[in-house]
Amino acid sequence: MKMFNWDEKYSVEIVSIDSEHQVLFELINKLYEAMSQGKARDVISGIIEELYEYTKTHFRREEFYFKSISYTESEEHKAQHDAFVEKINHYRQLIKQGDTSFSVEVLTFLRDWLITHIQGTDKKYVPYFKKYGIR
Numbered sequence: 001m002k003m004f005n006w007d008e009k010y011s012v013e014i015v016s017i018d019s020e021h022q023v024l025f026e027l028i029n030k031l032y033e034a035m036s037q038g039k040a041r042d043v044i045s046g047i048i049e050e051l052y053e054y055t056k057t058h059f060r061r062e063e064f065y066f067k068s069i070s071y072t073e074s075e076e077h078k079a080q081h082d083a084f085v086e087k088i089n090h091y092r093q094l095i096k097q098g099d100t101s102f103s104v105e106v107l108t109f110l111r112d113w114l115i116t117h118i119q120g121t122d123k124k125y126v127p128y129f130k131k132y133g134i135r
């Protein structure tokens with residue numbers, strides 16, 4: 001597995017959202033780096049908490065925009081956000097129980113989710129956001 005760097009092809013052309021997506025890339029790489037040094041267990045709990053906080057601001061921002069422009073695909077989109085939060089909560093639960101052995105799973109999950117979500121789901125709102133002047 002390689003480092004996973006943000007690239008123009010992941011841009012949704014909305015500065016605030018791109019920069020939040022970049023934070024997610026950084027978190028993924030932080031986990032990847034720790035894993036390659038055999039230190040995943042030291043950082044996993046912090047990363048999961050950061051992800052939890054991150055979704056609160058990032059998903060809320062997108063969903064706030066959906067509401068303000070009455071975005072027609074907001075339901076399906078929000079369902080993907082909710083599933084993500086559910087997954088993060090599942091990992092938080094495991095950590096509480098003392099289980100921190102799922103770093104590889106988290107890494108794969110985050111990368112897959114991010115690629116599919118940004119390139120498939122987020123990109124759909126771009127023309128609408130632009131039309132309403134969201135930048």
Ligand SMILES: [Fe+2]
Nearest residue numbers: 062117121122
């Ligand atoms: Fe989204």
